[in-house]
Amino acid sequence: MKLNDILNKKEFTKDDIAFLLSLENVDDVESLRAKAEDLLLTLRGNKVYFRGLVEFSNICTSDCYYCGIRKSNTAVERYQLSKEQIVDAALWCAGQGYGSVVLQSGERTDCAFVDSVVEIVREIKRRSVSNALPDGIGITLCVGEQTEETYRRFYDAGAHRYLLRIESTSPEIFSRIHPEKQSLGNRINCLKMLKKIGYKTGTGVMIGIPGQTVQDLAKDILFFKELDTDMIGMGPYIVHRQTPMASYENDVLARYDDIFRMSLKMIAVTRLVLRNVNIAATTALQSMKPDGREQGLTFGANVIMPQLTPTDVRKNYLLYEKKTCLDENAEQCRSCLTGRIGSVGRVVAVNEWGDRPL
Ligand code: SAH
Numbered sequence: 382m383k384l385n386d387i388l389n390k391k392e393f394t395k396d397d398i399a400f401l402l403s404l405e406n407v408d409d410v411e412s413l414r415a416k417a418e419d420l421l422l423t424l425r426g427n428k429v430y431f432r433g434l435v436e437f438s439n440i441c442t443s444d445c446y447y448c449g450i451r452k453s454n455t456a457v458e459r460y461q462l463s464k465e466q467i468v469d470a471a472l473w474c475a476g477q478g479y480g481s482v483v484l485q486s487g488e489r490t491d492c493a494f495v496d497s498v499v500e501i502v503r504e505i506k507r508r509s510v511s512n513a514l515p516d517g518i519g520i521t522l523c524v525g526e527q528t529e530e531t532y533r534r535f536y537d538a539g540a541h542r543y544l545l546r547i548e549s550t551s552p553e554i555f556s557r558i559h560p561e562k563q564s565l566g567n568r569i570n571c572l573k574m575l576k577k578i579g580y581k582t583g584t585g586v587m588i589g590i591p592g593q594t595v596q597d598l599a600k601d602i603l604f605f606k607e608l609d610t611d612m613i614g615m616g617p618y619i620v621h622r623q624t625p626m627a628s629y630e631n632d633v634l635a636r637y638d639d640i641f642r643m644s645l646k647m648i649a650v651t652r653l654v655l656r657n658v659n660i661a662a663t664t665a666l667q668s669m670k671p672d673g674r675e676q677g678l679t680f681g682a683n684v685i686m687p688q689l690t691p692t693d694v695r696k697n698y699l700l701y702e703k704k705t706c707l708d709e710n711a712e713q714c715r716s717c718l719t720g721r722i723g724s725v726g727r728v729v730a731v732n733e734w735g736d737r738p739l
Contacts (some may be wrong), residue, residue, distance in 0.1 A: 384409055388416045393654050398599040401650045402643065410646065417649035417681035424657045425683055427727045430735030431718075432481045432521060432661075433474035433711075434686040436698040437462045441487025443525065444560045445548075447587070449621035449699045450487050456623050460694045464497065468504050470689045470711070471518060475509040477715060478731040481519035483544065483686060488525035495531050498524060499538045506539035519734035521583070526567060529574045536578050542736075543575045544583040544614055550604045551597045554590055558626065572608060581736055583612030583659075588647055589640030590618045591629045598647060602654050611737045612684070613651055613658055616665030617644045619701035641669045645680045652681030658737050659684045668705045674718075675725045684735070685722070687714045 384404070387397050404410050438461040439450040450457055462470075471482045482505070484498070502520055509518040521542035522535055532543070547568055549555050555565040575582045586601045605613060617640045620630045633640070648660055661684040662677025670676065674685060689711045690698060696707055706714060719729055 384412060388412060388653070390653075395596070395599045395603060398602050398650055398654065399595045401653070402595045402598055402646050404646065410642070413646065413649050414680050417652040418679055420656065421652055421681045421683055425738075428683070428730040428733075428735070429678060429722050429727045430481065430659065430684045430730050430733065431474075431479040431715075432483045432519075432684060432686045433470070433477075433479045433689045434483045434485060435462070435467055435470045436485050436690040436695070437467050438486040438489075439694075439698050440489060442490070443488040443563065445563070446558045446560070446625040447590075447618060447621070447701075449623060449701055450697075451624060454623045457699075458697050460697055462691070462694070464501055464504070466691065467501050468508065470691075471505040471520075472508060473711060474689060475511070475514055475518040478513065479518070479687075480514065480730065480733045480735060481521060481542075482689075483521040483523055484540075485523035485544075490527055490531070495527070495534065498522070499534050502535060502538040502540050513732040516734075519736075526563075526571050529578070532571075532574055532578055532580070536580060540580075542581040542583065542612065544585075544612065545571055545575065546585040546587075546614065547572070547601070547604065549586050549590060549593065549597065550601050551593070554593055554597065557592070558590065572610075576608070581611040582608070583614055584608065584610050585613050585615035585661075586647075587618040588615060588644045589633065589636060591626075591632050598643070602647070602651055605651060605658075606654055610655070611658060612661070613655070614661040614663055614684075615644070615647060615651075616663035617641060617669055619665055619668060619703065621699065621701045637669070641666070641673070644669075645676055648677055648680040648682050659735065661686060664688070664705060665701065668701070668703050672721075675721050678722065678725050678727055685718060687711070687718050689714075 444451045474482045506517045520540045522540045523544040660682045662674040662682035666673035666677050
């Protein structure tokens, strides 16, 4: 009885959210899943939006303790795609009807980097205008913490969405997984700047970080709500052995199924609380289980980010180990995903940006 009462609410307290995230019984989790899927289908229909993902450089000045491409990992071969490669990948997306592209990289704030991103965004925007996409392809940037001026320059060049995960809203966790010079406060400021400038703003967290509780995750969801975020990208934390958090490997492996299940419950509960937002079924989910992304869709996700990064450098963009789809080219990735999406009764949207409705 209590479960149904909570599932039918429109406003959720922290305790409601923690209660839903704590569900373990198979039938209860199924009730949560069905409710989230139903709400998504009612509010947004059965379309899944593709955001072609170009991981254009793994050069990074940050040193996040969980991330495989952190500055201090000297075992990674560093790369930077050329402007032509990035623009071509984006135009390929536009030609395929994807509607949107995500440009993601390691974190750099130097002028050469910022100028090149501005130029690339401008060129993609200019060259992707067509009858099918009269305003060009939708561009999302995911290039970390920057100054307000830089965010403005990117926006003026034509990027209209920005993804910056908060990683965890718990001050204790955030400071435990980042070097001192990265702060939760600055990340929150960045998200506020992005919103003020007018970006469709996305954030998210890693799920299953050692020491993270259901209460922490409930607060994360309330933070998404308070920020009035447009998009959510979140997924399981997966250990990378060449990082300071490698020592957590056994702990994380012992909780493997729990972390996967919690990631799905996070999608469903975020759908119920934030209702019409875009939620991604992330690659990290699929890295844990072969049908992880499809399961993410059935728990209320409506966005998928197909890989466009050229296969020869993809192996160098390992944020975590066991990342999937390392050798599939963009074309293979597209047809594989279209089949996977159809298998759970959904369809791929064509030539649409797919923003959250106002
Ligand atoms: N430099 C960009 C892009 C970061 S990579 C930025 O700062 O926004 C994108 C996301 O990958 C990160 O926000 C983080 O949540 C996730 N990630 C990094 N390492 C991970 C790991 N070991 N397991 C799971 N997700 C990870």
